[in-house]
Amino acid sequence: MRFPLSACLLLATACLLLATACVPLGTPITDPNAAGRAPGQQKPPEYYADKTLRYQDYTYAPEVRSVQCYVASGQPNEVFQPPVVPLGQSPAITLEFDVLGEQSQRYTARLVHCNADWQPSVLTDLQFLNEINEFLVTDYRVGVGGKTPYFHYRLRAPGVKLSGNFLLVVQSPGGVPVVSRRILVYENRVQVGLQPGIVVGGQERYTLQQLDFGISYASVDLVNPAVEVKVVLRQNFRWDNARYNLRPTFVRDAERRLDYQYFGFENAFPGLSEYRFFDTRSVQAAGIGVLRVDPRPNPVTATLQPEVSRAKQAYNQYQDANGQRVFESREYGNGDVNADYADVTFQLKADQPAPGPVYVLGALTDWQLKDEFRLAYDETTQLYTGHALLKQGYYNYDFAVAGGPGQAPNEVYFEGTHQETENQYDLLVYYRPPGTRADLLIGYQAVNMNGRQ
Incomplete structure (x- = not known):
């Protein structure tokens, strides 16, 4: 029996959606920065040539410059704060960027809800937003006093109903992406204990910085947490060298606690030098x-x-x-x-x-x-x-x-690399409740290693 071409296309689309939705619980997080790259390929031959949306911090046009995404707290040096906010609280995530040229552009923005591996989830817009998922960027000003003409744009990310990973995308007419930034919304449903550890090794104790951590889930009923809880450990809020797929070394069922203490430097980073x-x-x-x-x-x-x-x-x-x-x-x-x-x-x-x-x-x-x-x-x-x-x-x-x-x-x-270097670290804890279709960010903590007062 032969089907019309349109029916075949609908059938293929349905199969693709089903394959996307049926991600097994406990699927490991692979490095999302490697998605879409051939083995050994660092980036496309020409950075700006491919306009395909990437689910990462990315700039798609050479005229877009000076992108900053941060929490608008009103405090000094707020631009240094990463785009991470608790669910339901007021600090707004702000995105700013310049566009070189003498003519302003019309841009819109939207949010994409992503799973822990930074691939889009199957949630509809209304499941994580209370408004239409398209926002006109109206706050822009012309650069003055300099030789290089540009327009400066600013927008605030809308509030969401769910915790998790979100990609804030600014696009030009026609849906061509201009800039994208990862933002995080978390809820403290579990208690995270992140603290500097002691590197067990020889010369490594002078060059590496280790982070030990544990997760207490006494106040929330997690099913098979040793497998289904996913964590990501970052240095200085970077994604390019983050640690993925860290499994608990001890599962304390009676205490409802997961401990992560390694001896193979899985949770250690080169301290490097001050920048x-x-x-x-x-x-x-x-x-x-x-x-x-x-x-x-x-x-x-x-x-x-x-x-x-x-x-x-x-x-x-x-x-x-x-x-x-x-x-x-x-x-x-x-x-x-x-x-x-x-x-x-x-x-x-x-x-x-x-x-x-x-x-x-x-x-x-x-x-x-x-x-x-x-x-x-x-x-x-x-x-x-x-x-x-x-x-x-x-x-x-x-x-x-x-x-x-x-x-x-x-x-x-x-x-070079030194244990004494000051760095910031944060831990992201993800979990997908049974019967749901998206990963939630149920725990978050940031610590400062060798902080200066």
Whole structure:
């Protein structure tokens, strides 16, 4: 019996939806950053060429710059706060970005509910929202006083009815994505105990930072928690080097508690060093970390001080922003619309080429290896150099060597690693109740390792 083409398409779509909905409970979380990549492929040949929506922090157009997603708490340095909020409370997650050019654009935003592996869930919009899932971005202002024309956009994420993972997507007419950011909404249904641990090893005790944690679920009835509870451990709120698939080492049924204490460094991270930094808040004088600045060209140019490898250096303590950045203009204030853009040149001295391509890495690159931030090596001068268009501000960054297939970038090669480094860590606890169709974020805690007061 032959079916019409339209019926075949409907049947195939139904099969696909059923396959998506029937994800077994306890399915391991794989690294969601590797989804859609061929083995060994770090990114598409051209970063901005593919406009397919990715369920991660991503920028889809080269004219979109200076993206920040944070909790608008009204406190100083609020832009350093990750987009993580408790369910039903008032602090709003804010997304800001610039679009280069002399003509404003019309954008809309929407939320996508995702499971623990950052793949879209099968929930309908009304199951996690109280309003239509399309929001017109109306808050935008023109950049003034600088040589590079741009418009600054801002929007606040709507409140949701469920905890879990959400992708905030801004798109142009026609549904083409412009920028996407991961946001988290949690509820404290379980008690999370996250604390610095002691690395059991030899030299590793001086280079790694370990996080021990336990989960108490006395106040909630979890079915088979040892298998169905999923956790993600992050360093400095990064997704690119997060720890997935951590299983409990002890299950205490009588105490209704899961303990996670490892001896193979599964819950340990390289401490690295405090982040490098530079200050381009002024275009009239060179700030810290800047060799020279020239306000005459268009765009303004800034050349950074030549950096050196810190792999064999002793630990150097100073205050940093854990890889983040803030935009500001010393001359005019209000970095949202008064800060100009500068062509910033990075320099790194190296006696010999690294064992792989070298990149600038940090929040300024979305913690990704972008072509714009790849450095070129000159054997004559023994210098890595590269440049990128960046908004005036104070920046943290480091240098990373691209890893092999399935490997995170190697930051230790140029930065070294120390147990004494100050870093922030947080733990995400997911659970899918029986009979439901989505993963909930039922526990969250953040701690500071070697915090400075």
